[in-house]
Amino acid sequence: MATQKLYAGAKLRETRTGLGLTQKLFAEKLGVSLPYLNQMENNNRPVSSTVLLALAQEFGFDVTQLSTGEAERLVSDMREALADPVFGETPPPLADLRLAASNAPALARAFLELHRHYRQTHERLASLDEALGREGSSLQPSPWEEVRDFFHYCDNYIDAVDHAAEHIANQIDGELESGARRLLSRKGLAVQYSDSADLRHFNPQSGVLTLSTRAAAPTRRFQLLVQLGLVTQNDLLEATLDLARFQTDEARAIAKLGLANYFAGAVLLPYRAFQAAAAETRHDLERLADRFGASIEQVAHRLSTLQRPGAKGIPFFFVRVDQAGTITKRHSATRLQFARYGGACPLWNVHQAFETPGRFLRQLAETPDGVRYLCLARDVSKSGGSWGAPTRRYAIGLGCEVRHAPALVYGDGLDLSQGFEPIGISCRICERSACHQRSVPPLERKLSVDPGLRGVLPYEVDTG
Template sequence: MATPKLYAGIKLRETRTRLGLTQKLFADRLGVSLPYLNQMENNHRPVSAQVVLALATEFGLDVTELSAGDAERLVSDMREALADPIFSDAATPLADIRLAASNAPALARSFLELHSAYRRTHERLASLNAALGHDANTTVQSPWEEVRDFFHYCDNYIDAVDRAAEHFACPDGPRVDAIPRAISALEARGITVQFADITSVREKDGRVITIATHAKKSTQAFQLMHQVALITQNELLEATLDLARFQSSTARAIAKIGLANYFAGAAVMPYKQFLDAAQDNRHDLEILAELFGASIEQVAHRLSTLQRPGAKGLPFFFMRIDQAGTITKRHSATRLQFARFGGSCPLWIAHQAFETPTRFLRQLAETPDGARYLCVAKDVSKQGGSFHAPVRRYALCLGCEVSHAKDLVYADDMELGNPRAYEPIGISCRICERRNCHQRSVPPLERKLTVDLDRRGLLPYDIA
């Protein structure tokens, strides 16, 4: 099989700009001509193996950073947006979309923001009653979506916060147990920690933090580390928020909670020690949860954040869905990208997790672009601590491309080389290209339909 060509013009330009080099000096250091460098930076030529080697040896660049990354996410999001019927009937060529995402990512993001604003306005106008309950300024991105996109395009890895959490958890090298370490740090700041029977999970009143006794140890540790982040790392969190330039105070507040949660997860599961343990135990979620005193969800989420330059873990995707199929958490360091609107594909193994509680389910899946994945799913329940408290149920799904499957314990005894073992899945019905899917809920927006009144197949229409 031919090796795919690597087009990374934007990454080359960013690297050269960060180093403060002219094109001439950069070309000399890479051992190529100035015209050749110019063509690579404009994606008219792929990055050669010689240049990749020079980037690593001359500048110490982690060459994995040259992979598609942001461009793949932008391509997926733009394909979904361009499937909207407001655009012309002729589908935009995928090559054009990739070119825009690679060469003009800022323009592509502006296009996505504009389309998101249009969607919100259109949906509110279509439902007058709902529109009357919203502000007149309907074109502003919602704070929740703005924060979601911030983490999405940061690759769900915040280097400064991650390293601060690692330093906090391992001040002298070995990892310290999370709960005693957090309590000690808070008491050093004059904060008292107590455990009591409260309805919420965590409360702070003045200089007293109360943690619910009914919460699991993993939850108690996470909540204490969250409070540690807010109290001891406030300057770092605020500086990170300043760089993000959120449009509203609400978005900034939501993002601060997200950053504190990020710190908490990284402190409970410090980067290097967690990465080593994950590799040693072939990413067995249960073993990792036991080793680090974390929950299965915390471990799965943490695995999806191991994207530190020069020390990356396996590229995972991670999502959490509720019983209605709505994605409540999502991230992908793989080529697979989740739909920004609507639910996930019903053929995904995650939806079956609710039917088989307490079990780990496995699936070999193939997306319409031919990429193959190993998926692992499990249901999780979050108890409220009393008979009358509601129980929240979710399904978790973690996966990676099959090329990495040998490094996962969940691949054992699976027919990785059998094409018939792979379930054909999609991302979202509205952009899925599969014509004969028996679970299709809506037609694909970028395909014409024909309707035969005298014939009925799997669907009441045929997709061109």
């Protein structure tokens, strides 16, 4: 398989301007001609290995920051948006989308924002009976989607919050619950436990935090750390929210809780200690969960966030789905991007996890772009904690490119040269023409329908 060329003009230009260098001086330090640098910055040429080496040697630059992670996310999101029938049957070629994502990422994000507004307007008109009589109602982006996109384009790694959490973890020094209670007590707050249906309840008047004894121990510890983050890191969280510039108070409130959750996970699983343990155990989720007193889901989620500049872990994707196949959490440091709307590919093993509770499922999978992955899936059902309380059923998926499989215990015994199952992202944009699980036709391809022929699908997809 040919190596993918690295086009990172916008990032290269951003690096140069951040250093305060002219194109001529920057070209001299990189050992290339001025026209060559200009071509790279305009994505007319890929970034060469010579330039990558010079960036590292001359400026101590982490060259992994030039990776096309954000550009690939934008391309994936634009392809899905352009699959909307409103754009017709001939969307722009993939090369044009990649050019826009690399050269004009702000324009690409503006396009996605415009499409999101369009979708919300369309959905509002479709349920006009709910909108009638609302004087002064104005179109607002979905707070949930706005926050989701914030974490999505941050690689689900918030550097300042992560470092603050690691500092707190070092202060606590392994005594997680007692240490967190001690830090809260310094703020005049007390912690108590109660047989309550609410996982966590904080009364600011009395200064009492109540945690539910019905919750599993990892969940109680996590909720304790969430409150610790809200109390001790409020200024940092607010400053981060200011930089994000959310459009609504609701989005800001959701994001603040998301940042507090991020802080809690980073204290429970501090970056460097967790990264070292992950390498030592070869990313054995059960051993890591036992070592850090965390849940399988918390460990899997944390693995997908190890993207600290200069100290990155294996790039993982992480996803959680419900029984209907709806994606409820999604993070990816890999080239695999999940559908923004709807569910996950039905051929993916994450859906089978509900059938085999308590077991890890392994799958070798290949996406339409030819990238191959080692995928894990497991159910993570959550009991309500009492008789009659509903059980919340989810499944999680975790995976990485197959080239990293030797570093995972889950790669042992697998033939990594064959047996890869074809999976996609979303049926609307999937290029596979003969998928037996296809729910809707691909909008980027023409269809032919023969009334006298019925194959696996009631139509044929033009592969030309």
